[in-house]
Amino acid sequence: MGLLSGLGELGLKGLDGVDLYEDDSKTVKKEETPAPAASINTFDERECLFGKSHTCPVCYKEFKALTVRQSKIRPAGMDRDLRPRFKNFDPMKYDVILCPHCGYAALGRFFHTITPPQAKLVKEGISRNFRPVEDKEFITYEEAFLRYQLALGNAVVKKGRAGEKAYLCLKMAWILRGRREAIEAGTEKVAPEECATILEELEQDETELLTNALDGFLNARQNETFPICGMDESTLDYIIAVTAMTLKKYDLVNQMLNVLLVKSRLTPMMKDNCIDIKEELRKIKNDAQ
Ligand SMILES: [Zn+2]
Structure with a gap:
């Protein structure tokens, strides 16, 4: 998997294969096979979401982002690497805020903290080629992953800190793990003959993302001040x-x-x-x- 492969469908093919931490030259490129996404679920995710209004700090246009109603979140434990798990649906799919007008995307934590020089970089590196996305009532794991890729592309273009990029890679790994679990549990349907291949690819891609997260966190630990993405040094x-x-x-x-x-x-x-x-x-x- 190229970390940012898939962004081509948003008009941003040029970002594929970009070097995340610049001095680190081991981004592996591989074509991603799109999987048929047919999520059949009796649980209605739409009831857990609402459109929250934002003003984009890059293009200053207003938009509504799908946001999880906190009262609908049902925690169900935690993985060893602190990935939170949930019943019914995975609220982490909605953690990236995306401006549908200009393509600026970031985790909620970072969305409104962009500096004017960074906004200029996003306009030049993302907005110029961005194809607007259609409004959705809810998003699948695959659509969520694409939004995370776009957030990572934005972080690279705006010269974000290693910690932010590493944290995105970690959360992207969690999104892939969530999808893998959903396929294994049967809540996300894939063609039976493709199931084994998809699961294997998801696992490989997760490993690649964890590798990138680890590199970035080691870099951030040396060069940034705590808290890093809300984490203290021990965490x-x-x-x-x-x-x-x-x-x-x-x-x-x-x-x-x-x-x-x-x-x-x-x-x-x-x-x-x-x-x-x-x-x-x-x-x-x-x-x-
Ligand atoms: Zn915008």
Whole structure:
């Protein structure tokens, strides 16, 4: 997967293959196969959404963005890397705000904080070629992923910080994991003969995004001040440790655990997970001997 492949359908093909952190030259390019998205669900996601008014800080036009009604969110636990899980539907699909007029897109946290020089860069790098998107009553995982890609494209064009890009990559990995789980649970229907291939591709793409997230977080940890994307140092170090474990970068895991386990600011759940990871590492080392 090119991290930004798919943006061609929004008129932004030129962004495909762009280098995320500039000094890091390992963006892997692969054509993405579009999967048939037919989501049949008795639960009506539209009832959980409303159109929230925004004024775009880039083109100054007004628009309404699909927004989740907080009262409709039903938490259902958390993955080890702090990805929140939910019953019925995944509110994270709606975390990117997209201006349908000019193509400026960002996570809600960053949407209104763009500086005038950055807005100029977005106008030149995104708006000039952007094809407006149609209004939707709700969006599928695939449509959500495209919005995240656009947000990442915007972050690159506006020369956003490594932390913001890394955080987007992490959330994109979570969106793909959410889609994979929805397919496995049967709430998102795909053609049976394509199911195995789609699941495998989603897993590979998730790994690629986690790799990019890890690179960016390590960069941000050195060069940015906390909080980074709302995360304090312990939380970011924890996410680095868990992600490195998923990616089998055991030296880095060890290094982060040594820092984390002497700190007291982890939540009890995070601390327990660190102890589990330390034990898993020990077993892996023993098995290797
Ligand atoms: Zn706009």
